[in-house]
Amino acid sequence: MHSRRQAFWSGVVDIAPILIGVLPFGIIAGVVAVEAGLHTVQAIAVSSIVFAGASQLAAIDLIGRDAAPVLIVLTALVINSRMAIYSAALAPELRGLGRLRTVLAAYLMTDQAFAVSINRYHQSREDLDLRFAYYFGAAISLWITWQIATVVGVVVGGGVPPEWSLDFAVPLVFIALIFPAVKDRGTAVAAIAAAIAASSFTSIPLHLGLLAAATVGIGAGVAAERAR
Amino acid sequence: MTTLSPGLIWLLVVLIGVGTFLIRVSFLALIGRVERVPDWGTRILRLIPAAVMSAIAAPALTHATGAFDLASERFFAGIIAAVVAWKTKNVVATLAAGMAALWILQALA
Numbered sequence: 132m133h134s135r136r137q138a139f140w141s142g143v144v145d146i147a148p149i150l151i152g153v154l155p156f157g158i159i160a161g162v163v164a165v166e167a168g169l170h171t172v173q174a175i176a177v178s179s180i181v182f183a184g185a186s187q188l189a190a191i192d193l194i195g196r197d198a199a200p201v202l203i204v205l206t207a208l209v210i211n212s213r214m215a216i217y218s219a220a221l222a223p224e225l226r227g228l229g230r231l232r233t234v235l236a237a238y239l240m241t242d243q244a245f246a247v248s249i250n251r252y253h254q255s256r257e258d259l260d261l262r263f264a265y266y267f268g269a270a271i272s273l274w275i276t277w278q279i280a281t282v283v284g285v286v287v288g289g290g291v292p293p294e295w296s297l298d299f300a301v302p303l304v305f306i307a308l309i310f311p312a313v314k315d316r317g318t319a320v321a322a323i324a325a326a327i328a329a330s331s332f333t334s335i336p337l338h339l340g341l342l343a344a345a346t347v348g349i350g351a352g353v354a355a356e357r358a359r
Numbered sequence: 360m361t362t363l364s365p366g367l368i369w370l371l372v373v374l375i376g377v378g379t380f381l382i383r384v385s386f387l388a389l390i391g392r393v394e395r396v397p398d399w400g401t402r403i404l405r406l407i408p409a410a411v412m413s414a415i416a417a418p419a420l421t422h423a424t425g426a427f428d429l430a431s432e433r434f435f436a437g438i439i440a441a442v443v444a445w446k447t448k449n450v451v452a453t454l455a456a457g458m459a460a461l462w463i464l465q466a467l468a
Contacts, residue, residue, distance in 0.1 A: 200371055207379070299461055310448050326413040
């Protein structure tokens with residue numbers, strides 16, 4: 132029992148430095164939700180229903196621009212498809228959790244909780260209860276931080292004067308997320324090709340340019356890896 | 360400001376939430392049946408974040424004024440932010456640098 136609590140707190144401590152970066156991201160998600168025209172309750176609920184920052188920002192951005200509904204859902208899910216990799220990588224580590232803990236582990240899954248947990252599992256062999264306790268400590272800390280940050284964003288959202296150009300924070304957050312995602316030649320080519328394609332596709336209707344450009348980027352990345 | 364109805368927005372949020380949960384739970388729930396993502400799947404999935412993030416960010420910089428324009432304040436501020444993001448890989452530093460650059464450029468304009 133004692134060591135389960137220790138594992139939980141190790142998760143909290145290990146993710147703590149990352150949470151500092153999550154705060155402004157969450158505040159922005161709240162602010163832009165209000166600016167896009169979501170009701171207060173909706174703007175707050177998005178963070179607990181979806182709980183995936185990049186997809187929330189992209190979806191809210193598209194909602195604010197009246198994009199086609201199908202495209203809004205599709206874009207968000209494409210952004211979140213990366214978590215299938217995390218699910219696959221965590222599965223052997225979290226094998227044998229009951230249904231409730233499996234659902235909790237899935238719902239709370241994020242880039243950050245995945246990263247700290249998989250790192251821990253590679254370093255030391257602990258039993259399943261401790262592995263889950265560590266993951267839960269990291270993941271729930273991020274969840275709480277994200278909820279508080281978006282509520283703060285929603286509350287201050289309406290009061291931010293437009294001259295502050297706070298909407299610019301959305302592309303800035305994505306710029307900040309590109310570089311950690313670029314790990315090698317394939318991902319670098321994917322990022323560059325997608326950027327060029329997206330800027331060329333701005334006149335494609337229904338905001339389809341985004342997904343078309345992402346597809347071009349992924350194709351270019353696959354080709355670059357093959358060419359090696 | 361959106362003109363989509365609140366009911367439709369609720370529906371979209373719930374669909375995204377359910378879809379995202381299914382992605383997250385996928386392999387955790389399938390354990391014993393499907394052990395791992397096939398290699399080609401992993402290769403595509405790991406390219407997605409880089410491609411999608413830059414597809415979202417790029418037009419916001421190159422088309423900040425509505426048309427293609429590489430002389431806009433937002434384009435320059437975005438480039439400065441990108442350099443900071445590349446050097447620091449830090450979200451807070453990137454946001455601070457990008458917003459500060461935009462405000463200074465707007466004040467000078």
